[in-house]
Amino acid sequence: MKKILALILVIPAILFTSTDSLSHRVNVYAVLAHDSVEGEGDFGKGRPCKSCEVIVYDEGGKEISRGKTDEEGKFRIPLPKGGGQNPLRVVLEAGPGHKGEWEIVPHKSEPMAIEGESQKEGRPSHLSSQEARAPLEREIREIVREEVQNGINSLAKEIVSLRQTGPNFRDIIGGLGYIVGIAGIFLYIKAKASPKKD
Amino acid sequence: MHISEGILSGPVLLGGWALTAGGLTVGLKRLREEEIPKAAVLASAFFVASLVHVPIGPSSAHMLLIGLTGILLGWICFPVMFVGLLLQALLFQYGGLVVLGVNTMIMALPGVMVFYLFKWAIFGSHMWVKRVARFFLGAAGIFISAIFCSLALVITKEGFLTISKLIVLAHIPVMVLEGLLTVFVLGYIERLRPELLKGLG
Numbered sequence: 001m002k003k004i005l006a007l008i009l010v011i012p013a014i015l016f017t018s019t020d021s022l023s024h025r026v027n028v029y030a031v032l033a034h035d036s037v038e039g040e041g042d043f044g045k046g047r048p049c050k051s052c053e054v055i056v057y058d059e060g061g062k063e064i065s066r067g068k069t070d071e072e073g074k075f076r077i078p079l080p081k082g083g084g085q086n087p088l089r090v091v092l093e094a095g096p097g098h099k100g101e102w103e104i105v106p107h108k109s110e111p112m113a114i115e116g117e118s119q120k121e122g123r124p125s126h127l128s129s130q131e132a133r134a135p136l137e138r139e140i141r142e143i144v145r146e147e148v149q150n151g152i153n154s155l156a157k158e159i160v161s162l163r164q165t166g167p168n169f170r171d172i173i174g175g176l177g178y179i180v181g182i183a184g185i186f187l188y189i190k191a192k193a194s195p196k197k198d
Numbered sequence: 199m200h201i202s203e204g205i206l207s208g209p210v211l212l213g214g215w216a217l218t219a220g221g222l223t224v225g226l227k228r229l230r231e232e233e234i235p236k237a238a239v240l241a242s243a244f245f246v247a248s249l250v251h252v253p254i255g256p257s258s259a260h261m262l263l264i265g266l267t268g269i270l271l272g273w274i275c276f277p278v279m280f281v282g283l284l285l286q287a288l289l290f291q292y293g294g295l296v297v298l299g300v301n302t303m304i305m306a307l308p309g310v311m312v313f314y315l316f317k318w319a320i321f322g323s324h325m326w327v328k329r330v331a332r333f334f335l336g337a338a339g340i341f342i343s344a345i346f347c348s349l350a351l352v353i354t355k356e357g358f359l360t361i362s363k364l365i366v367l368a369h370i371p372v373m374v375l376e377g378l379l380t381v382f383v384l385g386y387i388e389r390l391r392p393e394l395l396k397g398l399g
Contacts, residue, residue: 026202095364099202167249171289176242178285183238190231 026100028054029160030090031153033076035083037065040074040157041092041100048073049094057089064088199262199340199347199369200248200286200301203294207354214300214350221276221306228273236394237278240267244282248292252371259372265339266380268309269316270394275309276302300350308342320384320395329381336380337373344369 026049030039037056041049054075056065067077069092088104206214229237240263247261267275280302286292293301312335319331348362355361387394 095368099205101204167290172246172249175245175285175289179238179241179245179281182281183234183241186229186234187231190229190234194231 026092026094026098027160028090028092028100028102029157030075030102030104031149031156032084032088032104032106033149035081036076036078037084037088037090037104038074038076039090039102040072041069041094042073043094049092052095053093055091055093056083057091058083059086059088061089199259199304199343199365200283200293201297201304201347201350203296205354206297206300206350210350210353211296211300214297214303216299217307218276218280218299218302221273221303221310222280225273225276225278225306229277233271233274237271237274240271240275241278241282243267244279245285248282248286248290252375259369261372261376261379262305262340262343263376263379264305264309264343265312265316265336265376266383268306268312268339269320269335269380269384271309272313273310275313276306279306279309304346304350305343308339308346311342312339329385332381332384333377336377340369340373340376341366 026041026043028039028041030037032038039054041052041054043049048071049069050071050073052069052073054067054069054077055063056077056079058064064083065077065079067075069075075092084106087106090102090104091099092101093099244263244267247263250261252259252261264275267278271278280298283293283298283301283305284295287294287298287301315338316331316335319328319335322328322331344365345362348365351361384395
């Protein structure tokens with residue numbers, strides 16, 4: 001009997017799992033781009049979160065900006081001035097009870113020799129030439145950073161999607177195994193507690 | 199119906215755990231040795247049912263088997279769903295460990311309620327009355343659960359009607375599907391192994 005029950009319930013369920021098995025988890029991915037936060041959200045397997053609320057919080061958990069995703073699940077939220085200096089938390093709210101989060105830790109720019117006084121341990125003899133180079137160097141750094149960021153974005157996205165592939169066959173079978181194991185433990189305990197009278 | 203981590207406020211989370219702890223105690227006390235295999239099979243079914251999605255409109259909801267688990271197990275659906283949800287949280291990242299108490303309460307309490315409300319649908323004599331009742335049994339499991347889910351969200355954030363409407367509407371296809379499945383499965387058990395249902399009540 002139990003076998004029949006199991007067949008009725010479990011087999012169809014497993015067969016159904018092939019597609020579309022992830023509406024639960026909300027994946028968010030976001031990066032800092034100039035003075036805004038750009039990114040996208042999905043429910044896994046290429047199903048975008050359409051017009052969902054996206055909220056950006058600062059380190060202290062204070063809301064600093066919010067926006068909405070578009071039809072492709074992408075969003076671009078402008079930040080208030082200086083908002084990109086500290087770590088941010090991007091929260092995507094996908095309907096009641098469902099949300100995803102993503103942390104952005106800004107790339108701390110190296111102290112650049114822009115202001116002469118910031119070079120306390122510096123060599124005074126080079127100060128003037130460094131001062132002259134500073135704007136150019138800053139510009140180059142900015143450009144390089146942007147290019148690298150662009151190159152990394154797609155890679156980072158891929159890593160995120162790899163990390164969040166959702167339930168796979170192994171998880172499902174593993175879970176069923178755990179249940180059998182737990183049932184076994186219970187049977188053992190109950191059998192010990194009430195020894196069968198022969 | 200799983201609520202994600204980090205949405206509910208502390209008191210709601212604690213309340214959920216308290217109710218779940220109570221339910222687990224009652225459920226485990228009632229769990230007799232000969233019922234353990236049945237409970238395990240239903241736990242497995244509950245565990246994988248969450249992977250069967252019913253996509254309708256912008257959102258999609260999944261099967262929960264609340265009514266079926268509830269009517270077959272009564273209070274024992276607390277430990278059964280607790281294990282199912284724990285594994286879903288650990289393996290699928292559905293819900294989470296902190297909200298496990300609330301999530302168990304949201305799904306198991308409707309199961310228990312369905313058990314007491316629809317017990318008669320198991321033993322009735324008229325076939326079609328039974329079938330219709332069983333359909334509503336399956337649907338009611340989801341409906342009550344959706345209301346509990348909204349309540350848990352509402353205590354944290356106001357706007358009960360909006361939220362509950364959203365959740366109930368999103369689950370209408372699941373209600374229909376679970377209603378039909380419940381009719382089918384209970385009919386099947388009745389025909390093949392009626393003794394499995396005799397133990398109820």
